[in-house]
Amino acid sequence: xxxxxxxxxxxxxxxxxxxxxxxxxxxxxxxxxxxxxxxxxxxxxxxxxxxxxxxxxxxxxxxxxxxxxxxxxxxxxxxxxxxxxxxxxxxxxxxxxxxxxxxxxxxxxxxxxxxxxxxxxxxxxxxxxxxxxxxxxxxxxxxxxxxxxxxxxxxxxxxxxxxxxxxxxxxxxxxxxxxxxxxxxxxxxxxxxxxxxxxxxxxxxxxxxxxxxxxxxxxxxxxxxxxxxxxxxxxxxxxxxxxxxxxxxxxxxxxxxxxxxxxxxxxxxxxxxxxxxxxxxxxxxxxxxxxxxx
Amino acid sequence: xxxxxxxxxxxxxxxxxxxxxxxxxxxxxxxxxxxxxxxxxxxxxxxxxxxxxxxxxxxxxxxxxxxxxxxxxxxxxxxxxxxxxxxxxxxxxxxxxxxxxxxxxxxxxxxxxxxxxxxxxxxxxxxxxxxxxxxxxxxxxxxxxxxxxxxxxxxxxxxxxxxxxxxxxxxxxxxxxxxxxxxxxxxxxxxxxxxxxxxxxxxxxxxxxxxxxxxxxxxxxxxxxxxxxxxxxxxxxxxxxxxxxxxxxxxxxxxxxxxxxxxxxxxxxxxxxxxxxxxxxxxxxxxxxxxxxxxxxxxxxxxxxxxxxxxxxxxxxxxxxxxxxxxxxxxxxxxxxxxxxxxxxxxxxxxxxxxxxxx
Numbered sequence: 001x002x003x004x005x006x007x008x009x010x011x012x013x014x015x016x017x018x019x020x021x022x023x024x025x026x027x028x029x030x031x032x033x034x035x036x037x038x039x040x041x042x043x044x045x046x047x048x049x050x051x052x053x054x055x056x057x058x059x060x061x062x063x064x065x066x067x068x069x070x071x072x073x074x075x076x077x078x079x080x081x082x083x084x085x086x087x088x089x090x091x092x093x094x095x096x097x098x099x100x101x102x103x104x105x106x107x108x109x110x111x112x113x114x115x116x117x118x119x120x121x122x123x124x125x126x127x128x129x130x131x132x133x134x135x136x137x138x139x140x141x142x143x144x145x146x147x148x149x150x151x152x153x154x155x156x157x158x159x160x161x162x163x164x165x166x167x168x169x170x171x172x173x174x175x176x177x178x179x180x181x182x183x184x185x186x187x188x189x190x191x192x193x194x195x196x197x198x199x200x201x202x203x204x205x206x207x208x209x210x211x212x213x214x215x216x217x218x219x220x221x222x223x224x225x226x227x228x229x230x231x232x233x234x235x236x237x238x239x240x241x242x243x244x245x246x247x248x249x250x251x252x253x254x255x256x257x258x259x260x261x262x263x264x265x266x267x268x269x270x271x272x273x274x275x276x277x278x279x280x281x282x283x284x285x286x287x288x289x290x291x292x293x294x
Numbered sequence: 295x296x297x298x299x300x301x302x303x304x305x306x307x308x309x310x311x312x313x314x315x316x317x318x319x320x321x322x323x324x325x326x327x328x329x330x331x332x333x334x335x336x337x338x339x340x341x342x343x344x345x346x347x348x349x350x351x352x353x354x355x356x357x358x359x360x361x362x363x364x365x366x367x368x369x370x371x372x373x374x375x376x377x378x379x380x381x382x383x384x385x386x387x388x389x390x391x392x393x394x395x396x397x398x399x400x401x402x403x404x405x406x407x408x409x410x411x412x413x414x415x416x417x418x419x420x421x422x423x424x425x426x427x428x429x430x431x432x433x434x435x436x437x438x439x440x441x442x443x444x445x446x447x448x449x450x451x452x453x454x455x456x457x458x459x460x461x462x463x464x465x466x467x468x469x470x471x472x473x474x475x476x477x478x479x480x481x482x483x484x485x486x487x488x489x490x491x492x493x494x495x496x497x498x499x500x501x502x503x504x505x506x507x508x509x510x511x512x513x514x515x516x517x518x519x520x521x522x523x524x525x526x527x528x529x530x531x532x533x534x535x536x537x538x539x540x541x542x543x544x545x546x547x548x549x550x551x552x553x554x555x556x557x558x559x560x561x562x563x564x565x566x567x568x569x570x571x572x573x574x575x576x577x578x579x580x581x582x583x584x585x586x587x588x589x590x591x592x593x594x595x596x597x598x599x600x601x602x603x604x605x606x607x608x609x610x611x612x613x614x615x616x617x618x619x620x621x622x623x624x625x626x627x628x629x630x631x632x633x634x635x636x637x638x639x640x641x642x643x644x645x646x647x648x649x650x651x652x653x
Contacts, residue, residue, distance in 0.1 A: 055355075055356065055590075055594070055608045055612070057605070065604055065605075068591065070591050071591055071594070071595050074591070074592065074595045075595050075598065075599070078595065078596075078599040079599060082599055089602075091598075091602045092599070095598065095599075168604075
């Protein structure tokens with residue numbers, strides 16, 4: 001915030017900035033512009049312009065949209081409702097996660113710092129997209145490897161690792177990478193658990209993530225997602241998958257601490273053993289539309 | 295001088311009949327996107343050679359951008375919002391925009407036989423209200439797949455007398471180029487209805503026009519409606535050819551507002567009426583602060599929730615603040631040559647209807 005200037009300082013400021021037009025002035029002084037504007041108006045000088053808020057983009061990181069607490073609340077409530085109405089809207093799921101996530105993200109950040117592999121991930125900040133991961137190479141890996149299973153997951157569902165949205169609404173630069181890593185590992189969690197991206201599979205993965213990460217978005221999805229299940233799926237959910245998801249989440253290693261990029265060629269059963277991950281007792285086969293399509 | 299043959303390959307999107315000697319430099323981006331320039335050598339076109347032109351900046355919301363860039367950025371905004379435009383309008387104004395547009399057409403009170411030019415009217419809100427007011431009949435059951443009427447031609451609207459003569463006389467290369475370009479986008483033109491009413495809907499953005507055409511089909515309007523893609527600063531339409539010119543919630547997005555007003559003066563017949571519906575200044579300070587809070591805190595969030603686009607709606611609310619207030623805009627209309635310029639506030643100044651006559 002600009003400190004209040006006395007009259008001489010104000011005149012000097014005006015004299016120095018005579019050549020600047022209104023827009024450059026706004027850009028240069030940012031949010032302090034409003035204070036200056038009202039101050040000059042109070043002194044009887046011409047108003048520098050109407051009092052307005054100035055939206056800043058990319059302030060803390062590329063893709064950052066600065067929001068007030070009121071806007072975050074509105075966004076959280078609105079995106080929650082939008083997710084319930086249309087679970088296929090990934091931008092709403094992301095918005096809900098980001099606006100409600102900071103506390104859980106700090107918990108996840110602490111957990112990552114406590115683990116050596118997690119610390120390495122935080123230092124190196126690997127990103128999973130088509131530039132860093134050669135999808136064709138994954139296809140050439142032998143059957144039963146983690147990379148090959150992930151490749152099957154992408155191929156069968158027509159997904160791309162690029163489809164993960166960037167982070168917009170988080171105001172702490174440390175937590176931005178944690179959120180991004182969580183989002184990018186979602187598909188890998190699907191692969192490890194062997195869950196397809198239909199509603200039941202998503203609910204199972206969300207239960208798993210809710211318990212491991214504590215993100216409110218995952219918790220709400222896990223609690224309210226089952227309301228959208230059909231009768232057959234609901235039966236399976238109640239009898240098999242709910243208990244299994246909770247059990248495996250509590251037993252297994254925190255998945256964000258796993259440097260997945262180093263395990264493409266590892267056999268998937270071996271990887272699951274290493275992570276103490278219990279595979280699904282009953283295989284879930286996907287049939288029909290998945291929730292990712294809009 | 296640039297070769298006339300080459301200029302005509304781009305139709306009249308960049309040159310209107312009046313200013314054919316100076317192609318609009320700001321349209322460079324639109325040209326590059328929409329016209330196949332494979333055979334054409336760009337060097338022969340007038341590009342901004344003077345550095346002074348290139349440095350000129352204008353506002354894009356609260357950001358500062360080069361003048362040339364603004365048109366492209368505005369274009370992108372409307373391309374992004376086109377599909378959810380009507381839904382968002384209803385959400386942001388709680389349906390009040392419909393009342394504003396109704397009041398606008400009521401104030402306009404067109405008489406039968408009016409030839410209206412509706413600029414920046416992509417999705418057709420004003421055009422359909424006009425047709426309803428003057429009583430243009432709708433054909434078939436709205437929503438059915440109807441056959442296009444026999445009188446559909448890929449021509450810019452001309453008076454019936456001119457239409458018969460133009461088919462016999464040789465039209466210039468420019469006109470042919472323009473007609474074929476409009477036809478390629480699917481922008482059709484129809485003859486006026488039996489009472490002589492006709493509306494030409496213009497927009498710089500083809501996506502918005504496509505939404506409008508879809509709505510026209512759903513409502514069943516087959517006569518009295520033409521669609522033209524063009525820049526409001528320099529429309530590819532003949533001088534003194536319209537009884538009325540309307541522009542609703544479009545003029546604040548134009549790079550050069552005064553040029554739009556000058557072009558409006560050119561296009562109107564003597565005695566023609568210019569009408570503009572636009573967001574304006576709320577005078578009452580209490581209401582203004584409530585309105586500002588709502589605009590800046592709620593609308594971008596709504597844009598993110600409904601349309602998935604924060605930045606376009608932030609731009610829209612900022613552009614409202616950058617537009618001149620009621621009195622300043624009335625002065626601009628006067629300086630374009632219009633007389634009897636008046637304005638009427640709607641909803642305490644949130645919107646305002648400006649009106650002027652070419653006499």
